[in-house]
Amino acid sequence: MQTLTYRVLVALGRGTSDGNELLTRLREQEGGEEPSLPTLYRTLREAVGRAWIRVEVDEDVSGRGRPPRVYELTPEGWRALRAQADRLRDLAALALEVAPASDSEHGR
Amino acid sequence: MSAVRCLRLVSRLYPRGLRDELLEDMLGVFERERRRIRAARGRLAAHAFSLRTIVSAIGQGLGSRLGDSGRRLGGVGGGDGRGGAGHHVRHALSALRAAPGHVVVTVLTLGLGVGISAALYTLVDQVMLEPLPHPGGERLVRVWRTLPQFDWRRAPVSLPTFEDWVDQAGSFDVLGAYSPAIPVTWLGGDYPERISAGYLTDSLLPMLGIRPSLGAVPAAGQGEGASPPALVTESFWRSRLGADPDVVGRTLEIEGLQPIVTGVLPSEVGLLPAGVDVWMPAAAASQAAERDASFLQAVARLRAGASVAEAQAEMEAIAQRVAEAHPDAANGSGVWIEPQRAFLLRDVGTLLRLLGACALLVLAIVCASLTGLTLTRVYGRSQELAVRAALGATAGRVGRQLLVESLLVGIVGAAVGALVAHGLLDVLLAYGPRDLPRRTELAFDGGTLAFVVLVGLGSSLLIGLLPAVRAVHVARSGAALRGGHAGAAERGGPGGHRALRLLAAGQVGLSTVLLIVAALLTHSFLRLAAVDPGFATDDRLSAQVALPNERYPDSESARAFFARLLERAVQLPGVRAAGAAWALPFRPTYGSGTYTVEGQPAPEGTELLIGLVPVAGDYFRAMGVPIRRGRAFTDRDIDGAVPVAIVNETMARRHWPQADPLGRQFRRGETAYTIVGVVPDVKRESLAEESLAEAYLPFAQVAWANDLYVVLHTEGDPAALAGPLRAVLHEMDPGLPATAISPLSELVAETLTGPRFRVLLIGGFAAFAAFLALLGVYGVVRLAVASRTAEIGLRIALGAGRGRTQREVVSSGLRVALAGVAVGVPTAWAASGTIETLVFGIAPTDPKTYAVVVAALVAVVALASWLPARWASRIDPVIALRR
Numbered sequence: 001m002q003t004l005t006y007r008v009l010v011a012l013g014r015g016t017s018d019g020n021e022l023l024t025r026l027r028e029q030e031g032g033e034e035p036s037l038p039t040l041y042r043t044l045r046e047a048v049g050r051a052w053i054r055v056e057v058d059e060d061v062s063g064r065g066r067p068p069r070v071y072e073l074t075p076e077g078w079r080a081l082r083a084q085a086d087r088l089r090d091l092a093a094l095a096l097e098v099a100p101a102s103d104s105e106h107g108r
Numbered sequence: 109m110s111a112v113r114c115l116r117l118v119s120r121l122y123p124r125g126l127r128d129e130l131l132e133d134m135l136g137v138f139e140r141e142r143r144r145i146r147a148a149r150g151r152l153a154a155h156a157f158s159l160r161t162i163v164s165a166i167g168q169g170l171g172s173r174l175g176d177s178g179r180r181l182g183g184v185g186g187g188d189g190r191g192g193a194g195h196h197v198r199h200a201l202s203a204l205r206a207a208p209g210h211v212v213v214t215v216l217t218l219g220l221g222v223g224i225s226a227a228l229y230t231l232v233d234q235v236m237l238e239p240l241p242h243p244g245g246e247r248l249v250r251v252w253r254t255l256p257q258f259d260w261r262r263a264p265v266s267l268p269t270f271e272d273w274v275d276q277a278g279s280f281d282v283l284g285a286y287s288p289a290i291p292v293t294w295l296g297g298d299y300p301e302r303i304s305a306g307y308l309t310d311s312l313l314p315m316l317g318i319r320p321s322l323g324a325v326p327a328a329g330q331g332e333g334a335s336p337p338a339l340v341t342e343s344f345w346r347s348r349l350g351a352d353p354d355v356v357g358r359t360l361e362i363e364g365l366q367p368i369v370t371g372v373l374p375s376e377v378g379l380l381p382a383g384v385d386v387w388m389p390a391a392a393a394s395q396a397a398e399r400d401a402s403f404l405q406a407v408a409r410l411r412a413g414a415s416v417a418e419a420q421a422e423m424e425a426i427a428q429r430v431a432e433a434h435p436d437a438a439n440g441s442g443v444w445i446e447p448q449r450a451f452l453l454r455d456v457g458t459l460l461r462l463l464g465a466c467a468l469l470v471l472a473i474v475c476a477s478l479t480g481l482t483l484t485r486v487y488g489r490s491q492e493l494a495v496r497a498a499l500g501a502t503a504g505r506v507g508r509q510l511l512v513e514s515l516l517v518g519i520v521g522a523a524v525g526a527l528v529a530h531g532l533l534d535v536l537l538a539y540g541p542r543d544l545p546r547r548t549e550l551a552f553d554g555g556t557l558a559f560v561v562l563v564g565l566g567s568s569l570l571i572g573l574l575p576a577v578r579a580v581h582v583a584r585s586g587a588a589l590r591g592g593h594a595g596a597a598e599r600g601g602p603g604g605h606r607a608l609r610l611l612a613a614g615q616v617g618l619s620t621v622l623l624i625v626a627a628l629l630t631h632s633f634l635r636l637a638a639v640d641p642g643f644a645t646d647d648r649l650s651a652q653v654a655l656p657n658e659r660y661p662d663s664e665s666a667r668a669f670f671a672r673l674l675e676r677a678v679q680l681p682g683v684r685a686a687g688a689a690w691a692l693p694f695r696p697t698y699g700s701g702t703y704t705v706e707g708q709p710a711p712e713g714t715e716l717l718i719g720l721v722p723v724a725g726d727y728f729r730a731m732g733v734p735i736r737r738g739r740a741f742t743d744r745d746i747d748g749a750v751p752v753a754i755v756n757e758t759m760a761r762r763h764w765p766q767a768d769p770l771g772r773q774f775r776r777g778e779t780a781y782t783i784v785g786v787v788p789d790v791k792r793e794s795l796a797e798e799s800l801a802e803a804y805l806p807f808a809q810v811a812w813a814n815d816l817y818v819v820l821h822t823e824g825d826p827a828a829l830a831g832p833l834r835a836v837l838h839e840m841d842p843g844l845p846a847t848a849i850s851p852l853s854e855l856v857a858e859t860l861t862g863p864r865f866r867v868l869l870i871g872g873f874a875a876f877a878a879f880l881a882l883l884g885v886y887g888v889v890r891l892a893v894a895s896r897t898a899e900i901g902l903r904i905a906l907g908a909g910r911g912r913t914q915r916e917v918v919s920s921g922l923r924v925a926l927a928g929v930a931v932g933v934p935t936a937w938a939a940s941g942t943i944e945t946l947v948f949g950i951a952p953t954d955p956k957t958y959a960v961v962v963a964a965l966v967a968v969v970a971l972a973s974w975l976p977a978r979w980a981s982r983i984d985p986v987i988a989l990r991r
Binding site (some may be wrong): 016018019020023036037038039040041042045048055068069 | 128129130131134135136137138140141144160161164165167168
């Protein structure tokens with residue numbers, strides 16, 4: 001799973017969101033860069049294609065123009081997020097086993 | 109074009125299958141996010157966001173397409189088997205890294221071309237095409253009185269007549285009116301100061317959707333009395349009122365009035381004239397009740413569904429009724445409805461269209477030049493391309509590879525273009541004509557950005573297209589592999605050389621058009637600058653002195669004051685002569701009226717119009733206006749003596765072409781003026797104007813002028829006399845300001861600002877275009893020489909002289925140039941009518957100008973061709989034949 005896909009799933013894990021809100025969540029995620037809109041939407045499209053995300057019309061918003069779409073994690077999305085999180089945790093554990101403690105000097 | 113529209117357009121690059129609801133949602137998110145960034149971090153950050161999004165969308169769109177194509181082709185690359193957009197991009201980057209010089213030249217040239225075009229597009233778009241910034245802006249019209257007897261189509265209207273129009277007109281939602289800036293004396297500072305007041309009707313600001321930045325618009329119907337409500341403009345509020353946040357309710361001390369501030373208006377907003385300090389209700393103007401005092405310009409918004417023609421018909425009937433009801437004040441009963449947009453563009457429409465055409469020409473030349481450059485590079489890479497083809501890359505893949513390279517360069521070129529456009533717009537704002545309509549709205553906006561991105565990338569694709577096709581041809585033919593060590597340039601073949609020659613000739617043709625336009629404007633400017641304004645401009649200082657009616661209530665007191673002032677001014681060290689006049693050239697004050705000459709009636713349906721200029725002291729000597737015949741005014745030309753006048757040569761020629769005008773008379777009303785002198789014509793508003801008949805009157809015989817411009821003829825720097833003149837005035841009347849102090853030379857120079865700017869702008873574009881065209885010709889000749897090295901060497905070995913070789917090479921360059929000129933000259937000739945209104949003193953088809961441009965172009969092309977010719981003539985036959 002690509003990093004941005006993972007970040008998007010995490011952001012949507014906090015709750016259903018429209019595009020602007022999703023962008024804000026990604027911006028506020030620790031250590032994450034804000035993706036360009038076309039990159040974000042390419043990622044969304046791929047996630048929708050894998051049935052990880054469901055798209056719905058935001059009926060609460062009225063006014064001129066098309067109502068915004070809201071994005072929501074599907075059960076498959078939750079499972080994929082959980083699996084990736086487990087993988088990352090295992091990888092992190094592996095790294096912690098081999099990496100020296102942060103207060104010791106590397107190579108000595 | 110807005111950034112959203114641009115993104116929508118770019119999104120068409122996405123394959124059809126990806127243009128779904130998510131794409132639509134992205135556009136909505138983009139719009140909202142852009143608004144948020146603009147509000148939070150400003151316009152520049154919003155532009156940066158738009159640029160990033162658009163560039164990313166282009167990358168995604170093309171990536172999707174190329175990726176699809178690559179997959180369809182089965183990934184037959186240069187032997188590596190990979191086929192996506194990423195591979196194309198990586199390969200393109202590596203190819204570009206190998207040719208940094210080519211990349212830099214291409215990026216800078218494209219950036220300049222795109223930047224220039226984008227700045228001019230913005231100018232044309234925002235001034236000519238964008239909706240007017242007022243509610244129902246496209247329905248706004250000007251309502252003018254017309255005075256056909258004076259051939260005057262844009263005459264102002266008096267307040268009583270305007271109110272009659274409001275009462276009777278049904279074609280408009282609303283009518284409003286305002287006055288131009290009128291000088292008044294402000295007494296609220298450390299010393300009295302001339303400021304500008306404007307008057308407007310209650311309906312005007314709501315109609316235009318203009319709201320004060322502080323306070324409120326005065327309530328309707330409060331104009332009368334000595335303390336009318338007033339709106340101060342922001343510049344006045346800051347400079348004179350210390351940006352007082354509690355300014356609302358403050359009383360302004362203006363001579364004769366004590367207006368009470370109700371709010372602060374932006375300094376330059378919408379169609380209101382710039383330079384006004386205080387706006388007051390039209391009813392507060394001293395001449396508001398007079399039907400003869402036409403001081404208002406009327407604006408109206410057409411009722412929805414009403415046409416200009418309907419409004420015109422209705423207003424003509426109303427004007428007729430008003431004229432019949434007030435026959436004494438009618439003074440012409442015509443009305444003209446002019447759409448506001450047409451009014452705005454009246455002086456600049458032609459120039460803007462010309463600039464738009466220049467932008468297209470520059471862009472076309474840049475594209476042609478870069479196509480030639482890229483094509484040359486493709487020939488230089490023949491071997492590499494052929495090797496890739498031999499290793500399994502399809503011809504289509506090789507072509508796409510070239511397009512991606514071109515696109516990458518285009519992205520960087522577009523970014524440079526954005527910077528160039530931004531800078532050029534700043535230059536236009538700083539140094540462009542101050543009277544450019546909608547100047548305050550001019551800015552680098554989403555439309556400019558969209559233009560930069562679309563044109564930058566579009567041009568780069570266009571530039572890459574022909575080279576890509578040639579690359580496909582080269583890859584397919586495999587000639588490069590068979591050709592051993594022969595010159596790489598040769599692989600272009602005759603077809604390639606023909607394409608290059610055509611491109612170079614096209615560039616020469618297009619730049620010939622631009623050069624001819626620039627040369628005509630330059631020639632015209634030189635003629636204009638050489639026009640004799642009719643007075644001396646060196647060592648002259650002018651200043652306006654306006655006497656307040658309260659302290660100088662009659663003409664006696666005014667005459668006494670100015671006599672004393674001029675007497676003291678001439679005694680200042682460094683002053684040779686001192687005079688004064690009610691109207692000065694290139695200053696706004698000017699008066700005219702009708703006159704008759706016995707036995708010489710005006711043509712049917714017209715009246716004779718004459719400019720009237722009361723003068724005092726030694727005016728003609730101070731201005732350097734020679735008395736051609738007769739005499740100047742003397743102390744004997746006073747009130748009660750025979751009314752006398754000095755007329756200009758236009759007046760003398762018109763009425764007494766074969767006779768001596770001295771002693772002749774003309775009449776104004778009951779007064780007969782005897783002509784005692786003749787002076788040359790003096791330009792009043794522009795150096796290009798035809799002079800009006802004009803009469804100078806002795807100030808001592810005029811009862812209606814209280815404001816005079818003092819003119820000093822000085823011995824050295826006129827600006828040095830400004831201080832002493834102010835001191836004299838202060839000594840004579842501490843409450844009297846001297847305003848508009850400036851050397852006469854500056855007044856004349858200001859009138860040349862617009863034409864000079866035009867020449868510099870279009871001349872700069874023409875020079876850039878011509879430089880590219882020369883490079884194009886040089887490139888063609890250089891390539892031709894390189895591909896014929898062996899042949900030239902053989903000919904030299906067989907005895908061909910080096911001089912002959914040089915002549916042949918130079919003539920090949922000249923043939924290209926002449927082909928271009930043969931197209932460019934007729935094109936410029938055919939288009940010459942469009943610049944007719946922009947040239948002065950020459951015809952837009954002036955053959956001398958055309959001849960000079962063609963001769964200069966041919967000479968420079970010969971020089972550009974001579975460099976490779978010299979190289980050709982030095983080819984060593986032995987070395988050449990070994991290759």
